[in-house]
Amino acid sequence: MTRAGDAQHKIEAYLGRLRQLLCGMNAEDAREIVEELRSHITEKAAEDGQVTAAGVDTALTRLGSPEELASQYTTDALLARAEVTRSPVRILESLFRWASLSIAGFLVLLTSIVGYFLGGTFMWCAVLKIVHPQSAGLWVFPNGGDTGISLRLGFGNPPLGGRDVLGWWIVPAGLIVGCGLVMLTTRFALWCARQYRKSLALPRG
Amino acid sequence: MKERDSSDQETADKWEIQLRKGCLELAILAALWDGKLYGLEILRRLETDSDLIVSEGTVYPLLSRLKVLGLARSEWVESDAGHPRKYYTLTPAGKQRGRQMAGMWWRFSSSMSRLLAPLSREK
Numbered sequence: 001m002t003r004a005g006d007a008q009h010k011i012e013a014y015l016g017r018l019r020q021l022l023c024g025m026n027a028e029d030a031r032e033i034v035e036e037l038r039s040h041i042t043e044k045a046a047e048d049g050q051v052t053a054a055g056v057d058t059a060l061t062r063l064g065s066p067e068e069l070a071s072q073y074t075t076d077a078l079l080a081r082a083e084v085t086r087s088p089v090r091i092l093e094s095l096f097r098w099a100s101l102s103i104a105g106f107l108v109l110l111t112s113i114v115g116y117f118l119g120g121t122f123m124w125c126a127v128l129k130i131v132h133p134q135s136a137g138l139w140v141f142p143n144g145g146d147t148g149i150s151l152r153l154g155f156g157n158p159p160l161g162g163r164d165v166l167g168w169w170i171v172p173a174g175l176i177v178g179c180g181l182v183m184l185t186t187r188f189a190l191w192c193a194r195q196y197r198k199s200l201a202l203p204r205g
Numbered sequence: 206m207k208e209r210d211s212s213d214q215e216t217a218d219k220w221e222i223q224l225r226k227g228c229l230e231l232a233i234l235a236a237l238w239d240g241k242l243y244g245l246e247i248l249r250r251l252e253t254d255s256d257l258i259v260s261e262g263t264v265y266p267l268l269s270r271l272k273v274l275g276l277a278r279s280e281w282v283e284s285d286a287g288h289p290r291k292y293y294t295l296t297p298a299g300k301q302r303g304r305q306m307a308g309m310w311w312r313f314s315s316s317m318s319r320l321l322a323p324l325s326r327e328k
Contacts, residue, residue, distance in 0.1 A: 029269075035281075036265060036291045040244055043286060044261075064262035072266040080273040198226045200263055
């Protein structure tokens, strides 16, 4: 392979990998990102006059790995989206993409799923108390020395041997705690995305 | 004693890094203030005018975010270099955000300068 061919091959391999990682994104946006970076790498690698394999290597190193770059695009899209909508569905959509690109994203996704699930369950419990007043609610089950706590949505038979701790208070309490958990989870996910972006903002070393 | 010095230096370095990271968005808005620039030009501008050496991979996603937020718009322009370049311009909303952030920066830096005045006398 000629030197110019080698340099071109390196650029295409890098951009091909990046294109793969951006596949969850709008196709036109992904195409623009790839073309913009192609332009950057070509110009950067030719700073000494000609595009060389060594120049391409330096340019690619300074850009960071395709995984890191794709993670940055994903977290930035998440932050931009959050300024327009705080919908948990939209936030989770971006978190799933981030999770496929980095361990940090995976951990944030796991924590956010738990947070949204708990928040959603509290809210559902509050709503379903009206439909299943006998069985929905926060139940405590004394079991020898241990005490079990269960948030029940009221489907199935009413629980035996337990005590509904909050009664009708689960309606306001469930709504408040549920909304609070959903809001906290969103804040947590955005905070993590901001921290992650900041951690990559300046060159290392 | 040497260990203490190096740990103090490390703390100061970390603080400086946080400070620089915090003003990246404002720096990009300021770089685009006078007209359109493409990614690499923005990076060079930050490096020469602000001493802000940014990780290259960080600027492009940030520009893309500014675009999604309606603070900047972009256009492809053919260049003599043989490849098209994507130029960014601030939108009126971007100018507004820049003014807002710069206002906060000036207020904060002037009050900090007053507070720090005794330290400069000691220098």
